[in-house]
Amino acid sequence: MSKISFLKLVSSSTGLFIILFLILHVSGNLKYFGGPDSLDNYALFLRIFGKEILGEYTFLNLFRIVLVIAFILHIWSTYLLTRYNAKASPQYESSLAYKSTTFSSKYMFVLGILALSFLVFHILHFTLGIIHPDGFEYLKVYNNVTISFKNTIYFLIYFIGVTVVSLHVSHGIWSAFQSLGFNYLFVKHARNFAKLFAMFLWIGFLSVPIFVYFFK
Template identity: 35%
Template sequence: MTTATRTGRHPSTLATLWRSTIGKKAVMAVTGLVMLLYLVAHMLGNLKVFFGPEDINGYAAWLRTIGQPFLGHAWFLWIARLALLASVVLHGVSAYQLSRRDLAARPSTYAHKRRRASYATRTMRWGGVILALFIVWHILDLTTLTVNPAAEEGHPYQNIVASFGNWYSCLVYVVAMLAVGLHVRHGFWSAAQTLGANNARRDRALKLTADGLALVLTAGFLSVPVAVMTGVVK
């Protein structure tokens, strides 16, 4: 028997999917993969700092011209930002709602067992909180340039050097990137399971891929503040 809404209409397929546990897990998996692709592209863009100011500043200017003349100046960037924001929100809401369902479904007498067995879950949860806070800081630091001590509009190389010239900015970034690595490692494997990509023959390869992605992303992102702190980039 189907259930109708208060207005007498049956819920749509998307609404039904969203309300289901498997639907929320699928949303988490897909949005997680979207964010992973963004992280890979973002890391590769960041590494241009090692080729000097002209290279990375030119790259930043080029990003604002993608899609022209069909798109206006910087329209592509804003479309990408909105898509990324939607992915972050859907990912976070799905994670929170699944966590609440998990807590509600488990008897309190087994709480001590759940705490011992859910290291990955706790890591993902707190890692997500850390990353959400970091995103706000990162936008204020290198996008809006609100908290950057020596910001220069249109000069990302100089802004990166100015930001990582401060120990507290480096500390925030290092903690966040370690959280990124753990989040990617656990999240990639969980997404593979949700999307049905894993099986007995592929499990080892998927786990190695998750470890490799986490290691490469963490090392790639951390190489920039380390280079600034050690004077390699100045």
């Protein structure tokens, strides 16, 4: 397999895997609207899933490890691809008038780095509870969400972070389909569908912070 085929395979499949995870993640988030019990029980469920066989946390940690590997591979492969692109990128003296290049496609790598920073923040905040506003109590998910998003700075960070991730996904998802050689008729439509999907993701993820910040 050629170098770029391999890198494309890695970056696209890990990208799609992470998007699958994001879909799970956003549907979990929506449990917030079911009230404290609904969300906290869901969090508990994730912790004890597979407990009879593997013990508490094991499944969750396994899943986390897989995710971390996916992220590392995704970052590694896209970094290498981007390096080729940056080296070959044309330096025009007049400005080029692009027709189909989008903001997302052009700034994929920058968006990726921003998304990664956001991810680090997100883990330090909700997962590990190292950075948090006052009143944050480990494992009290509903309560933590509420007080975090009541805080303007946290709200803004999440607003920007989610926007960045959605933009990244809006090009990434169709690009991944194309790079994996999915049926072109599907891919062609996926290009428009990707934007719609990214918007749903954006709305889904932001629905909780917006609800909390403005209406609670």
